[in-house]
Structures are given as C-alpha cells and as structure tokens.
Amino acid sequence: MGNAFNLGNFFGIQFRLHYTWFIIFILITALLSWRVFPFSYPDWPLALYWVIGIITSLLFFASVVAHELAHSLVGRANGIPVKSITLFIFGGVSLMTREATRARDELLMAGAGPACSLVIGGLFVLLHLFTRSTIEPVAAMAYWLAYINVALAIFNLIPGFPLDGGRVFRSLLWRVTGNYKLSTQIATRVGQGVGYLFILGGILIVFLRPFGLDWFSGLWLAFIGWFLENAASASYRQVQWREALQGFSASQVMTSDCPVIPPNVTVNQLVQGYIFISGRQCFLVADKGGIEGVLVLDNIKSIPQQNWNVTQVREIMTPIDKLKIARPDQDALSILEQMDESEINQMPVVSEGGIIGLITRDSLMRFLRIHSELGM
Numbered sequence: 001m002g003n004a005f006n007l008g009n010f011f012g013i014q015f016r017l018h019y020t021w022f023i024i025f026i027l028i029t030a031l032l033s034w035r036v037f038p039f040s041y042p043d044w045p046l047a048l049y050w051v052i053g054i055i056t057s058l059l060f061f062a063s064v065v066a067h068e069l070a071h072s073l074v075g076r077a078n079g080i081p082v083k084s085i086t087l088f089i090f091g092g093v094s095l096m097t098r099e100a101t102r103a104r105d106e107l108l109m110a111g112a113g114p115a116c117s118l119v120i121g122g123l124f125v126l127l128h129l130f131t132r133s134t135i136e137p138v139a140a141m142a143y144w145l146a147y148i149n150v151a152l153a154i155f156n157l158i159p160g161f162p163l164d165g166g167r168v169f170r171s172l173l174w175r176v177t178g179n180y181k182l183s184t185q186i187a188t189r190v191g192q193g194v195g196y197l198f199i200l201g202g203i204l205i206v207f208l209r210p211f212g213l214d215w216f217s218g219l220w221l222a223f224i225g226w227f228l229e230n231a232a233s234a235s236y237r238q239v240q241w242r243e244a245l246q247g248f249s250a251s252q253v254m255t256s257d258c259p260v261i262p263p264n265v266t267v268n269q270l271v272q273g274y275i276f277i278s279g280r281q282c283f284l285v286a287d288k289g290g291i292e293g294v295l296v297l298d299n300i301k302s303i304p305q306q307n308w309n310v311t312q313v314r315e316i317m318t319p320i321d322k323l324k325i326a327r328p329d330q331d332a333l334s335i336l337e338q339m340d341e342s343e344i345n346q347m348p349v350v351s352e353g354g355i356i357g358l359i360t361r362d363s364l365m366r367f368l369r370i371h372s373e374l375g376m
C-alpha cells in the first residue's frame with residue numbers, strides 16, 4: 001500500500017499511516033462531537049464535545065493498533081515475522097512477510113486480534129461503570145469505546161477471508177482437510193459472498209431506509225462490501241500464484257532476452273524503433289562502463305507521451321543501485337516475496353558478476369499463464 005507516512009519502529013515493527021486514515025479520523029471525530037455526544041449529553045459546553053471527541057478518536061485508533069499488534073506479536077512468537085502495520089480507512093493491516101505454514105499458528109495469530117479487541121472492550125465497560133456517576137465525559141467516552149471495540153471484534157470474526165474470522169475459518173478447514181489450497185479457496189469464496197451480501201444490504205438500505213437508517217449508512221456498508229470482495233479475490237489470486245511458483249527457480253522464470261541499449265536513446269526512439277518491432281518489454285541500459293540500469297514498460301508508462309521525444313532512457317530507468325539482485329538458483333517464490341516486501345517490480349538475475357536475465361511481475365504472470373494453459 002503506497003502513500004503512507006512512516007511513524008517509526010516499535011517492537012521491531014514499522015508503523016505506517018495511510019493518507020485515508022486522516023479522512024476517517026476527521027469523520028469519526030466530527031460524528032462524535034456533532035452527533036453522538038450532544039445527543040446523549042445535551043448540557044455539556046461546546047468545547048467539551050470536541051475535546052472528548054478528539055480524545056475518543058485517538059483512543060479508538062490506539063485500540064486498532066493494539067488489535068494489529070496482538071496479531072503481530074502472536075504471529076512473531078510462532079515464527080511468522082511481521083514487517084509493518086499500516087492504519088488506513090478501514091482500520092489496520094499487518095504485513096506479514098510470509099503466510100503461516102501450520103494451521104495452529106494461523107489460528108492463534110488470527111484469533112489474537114479479535115480477542116484483544118474484546119479484552120479492551122471489557123476494560124472500557126469497567127471504566128464506564130466506575131466513572132458513570134462521577135466523571136460523565138470519561139464515562140461517555142468509555143461507553144462508546146467499549147461499544148466500538150466489541151463491534152470491531154464481531155466484524156472481524158465474520159468468516160470471510162481475509163478478515164480474521166475468515167483466517168480462523170481457513171485454519172479450521174485446513175486442520176480438518178489437511179489441504180491448504182482447498183481451504184483457502186473455500187474461505188476466499190465465502191469472503192467474496194460476504195462482500196456481495198454487504199453490497200446488496202447497502203443498496204437495500206439506500207432505497208428502503210429500514211429501521212430509520214439513512215442513505216449514508218447504506219453507501220458505507222456497500223463500500224465495505226466492495227472492499228471485502230476485492231480483498232478476498234486478491235487473496236485467492238495470491239495463493240494461486242504462490243502455489244504455481246512453488247518448486248521453480250529464478251533461472252526458470254526469468255526473461256533472458258533483454259537487449260542492451262545505450263543510455264542516451266530517447267524513449268520515442270526506443271518505442272518506435274524497437275518495442276513496436278520486436279515486441280520486447282525489458283532492456284538493460286549499458287554504457288562502456290557496464291550496466292547502468294534496467295528499463296521495463298512500467299518505466300515508460302510513468303511519463304506522458306508528449307515528453308517521449310525529449311526524455312532519454314537513463315532518466316526513467318531503474319538505476320542498478322536501486323535494484324535487488326536474485327541468484328539463478330534462488331526459488332521463484334522467495335523472489336516474489338522479496339518483491340512484495342520491498343515494493344519493487346523487477347529483479348535482475350546475476351551470475352558471476354553479469355546479468356543473465358530479468359524477473360519482472362509481468363514475466364512471472366506470463367510464466368504462470370503458459371503453465372496453467374498447458375496444465376502443468
């Protein structure tokens with residue numbers, strides 16, 4: 001996920017804030033300070049609604065962080081390293097560098113988040129009970145936080161992958177059937193089904209307005225459904241990729257016919273004189289001094305067509321020092337994981353100091369398509 005601010009490292013995990021987080025932070029603060037608190041406590045001074053609204057919002061996001069941290073720490077204790085936690089519009093997401101290899105590990109890791117939210121919810125219930133007759137603003141804040149943490153736990157326990165409940169569901173299927181791929185297939189299909197139900201429910205709310213719900217709730221529900229459906233399909237594709245790449249090495253999936261081009265060629269010359277004719281999609285940019293960088297179609301797509309005449313390939317190539325390097329015998333799956341982890345799209349394969357080929361996401365996709373068409 002791009003467009004995220006780095007908040008720093010805690011517990012050896014990188015914390016990031018996606019820009020959509022600010023939208024939801026403002027939305028929740030406004031909702032609390034304008035609607036929720038004034039409705040239940042009409043005699044507070046105006047400033048108090050906003051102070052309590054902002055503190056409540058911040059504590060809500062701290063609760064989301066705690067939820068994600070529970071996943072990460074339990075995961076790490078079971079040998080699944082977590083690279084980063086990103087907060088965004090729908091809450092938090094932990095980026096694991098690999099999937100669990102045992103059903104039990106996945107069950108513990110997936111269950112830890114909702115369990116943590118339930119515990120936090122319980123603590124806020126206690127705080128509410130203790131402050132109810134003494135400090136009203138704190139009691140109001142604790143009440144809403146208890147409610148939202150329990151809601152977060154319940155929402156996450158919906159058995160559609162990649163929600164926590166879907167992961168729990170998959171780990172149980174996996175345990176019973178012993179078949180990881182089949183379990184993922186069922187859990188992601190259920191995840192897509194849940195997504196469609198949310199979209200349908202959202203549309204019904206917009207048109208029928210049952211139980212006094214407004215069109216905004218319907219739109220929001222449909223939006224979450226759309227997001228879930230997308231996430232479920234993406235998870236399924238990812239598992240298929242992993243399955244298909246298992247057992248192949250870098251030298252088997254790389255493209256070895258990337259021609260060498262000089263760095264001062266313009267993009268227009270390259271496209272007209274080379275790409276259209278040969279159909280090649282990867283190039284090694286080299287001068288007399290050796291390889292300077294790598295160029296793929298994505299680099300070209302990144303600049304507008306009217307600048308092609310005045311842009312040289314050295315300006316848009318990925319320079320050699322920005323590239324991560326693969327060995328020919330490295331397994332293809334670990335290369336894909338490395339690409340995901342470092343958010344890069346291509347890796348040169350290097351043997352005895354020379355580049356012998358290039359692995360790009362496109363070339364991996366082509367490799368997988370050919371293999372699946374041949375039924376291999």
Ligand SMILES: [Zn+2]
Nearest residue numbers: 113114156164
């Ligand atoms: Zn979770």
